[in-house]
Amino acid sequence: MEGGGHTTPRARSNTNGGAPKELPAAQKKEFLYKILVVGNMGTGKTSIIKRYCDNEFSDNYKSTIGVDFALKSLEWGHNSMVHLQLWDIAGQERYGNLTRVYYRDAVGGFVVLDLGRPLQESLDIVKKWKGDIDSKIRLWNGDALPVVLLANKVDLLGDKKADERTLEEFAKENGFIGWFATSAKENLHVEKAMTFLINHIIHNYQNGPQPENTDSMHLTLDEKEIRKYEDDGGGCSC
Ligand SMILES: Nc1nc2c(ncn2[C@@H]2O[C@H](COP(=O)(O)OP(=O)(O)OP(=O)(O)O)[C@@H](O)[C@H]2O)c(=O)[nH]1
Numbered sequence: 274m275e276g277g278g279h280t281t282p283r284a285r286s287n288t289n290g291g292a293p294k295e296l297p298a299a300q301k302k303e304f305l306y307k308i309l310v311v312g313n314m315g316t317g318k319t320s321i322i323k324r325y326c327d328n329e330f331s332d333n334y335k336s337t338i339g340v341d342f343a344l345k346s347l348e349w350g351h352n353s354m355v356h357l358q359l360w361d362i363a364g365q366e367r368y369g370n371l372t373r374v375y376y377r378d379a380v381g382g383f384v385v386l387d388l389g390r391p392l393q394e395s396l397d398i399v400k401k402w403k404g405d406i407d408s409k410i411r412l413w414n415g416d417a418l419p420v421v422l423l424a425n426k427v428d429l430l431g432d433k434k435a436d437e438r439t440l441e442e443f444a445k446e447n448g449f450i451g452w453f454a455t456s457a458k459e460n461l462h463v464e465k466a467m468t469f470l471i472n473h474i475i476h477n478y479q480n481g482p483q484p485e486n487t488d489s490m491h492l493t494l495d496e497k498e499i500r501k502y503e504d505d506g507g508g509c510s511c
């Protein structure tokens with residue numbers, strides 16, 4: 274299995290035979306993708322999102338309560354804009370009943386583990402998160418959601434390397450589309466992992482319904498749904 278280095282999506286072919294022409298922003302195709310970021314408490318989910326969206330990092334740990342959202346817009350090829358809605362789901366949430374609501378309409382995800390902790394224990398937990406996603410959400414065609422494993426805090430290993438063989442085998446056996454050793458702190462492989470997943474999502478939707486031009490509809494619907502659950506006293510483990 275490969276952990277990155279994938280091609281960027283092809284620009285749509287142009288008819289004049291020259292270099293692809295950039296469209297004015299207003300004419301670009303827009304795609305909105307909801308992506309889940311899950312994993313146990315303190316593994317670095319919020320830090321990875323913050324690094325990717327704002328290129329910032331803090332050593333202070335402020336645990337996410339419930340769910341948080343981040344948006345990132347990217348120019349993709351010459352003719353497209355991709356808007357990512359990153360759902361930062363608190364580590365404690367797997368023990369609540371809300372993940373099914375949070376997962377709705379997602380088209381991809383990351384499960385994050387902390388390389389500073391014992392690897393085998395972390396992999397057992399990751400397995401549970403992957404199982405939670407697979408049992409609660411499928412793609413439009415019934416396929417499993419594309420999910421990438423992020424072995425985060427690789428900086429903590431110093432000169433040692435992550436146990437690549439174990440991670441590779443684990444990722445393959447558990448249906449991850451790939452894995453990356455990342456560091457939100459030192460900005461290692463965070464962008465590469467995101468690009469890898471986006472490429473995969475775009476490839477999936479080439480043969481199916483494109484969730485394009487969907488503005489903030491999903492976010493609004495899900496927020497309403499979450500509030501309803503919370504009002505009903507359902508599943509909040511905080
Ligand atoms: N050394 C190191 N520390 C990191 C890295 N990523 C995150 N941290 C630290 O780990 C702690 C937890 O990070 P968060 O991003 O808040 O973790 P989280 O997964 O969002 O945690 P919850 O919201 O509780 O589920 C913080 O103190 C971060 O500074 C990393 O790549 N390297």
Ligand SMILES: [Mg+2]
Nearest residue numbers: 318319336337
């Ligand atoms: Mg968090």
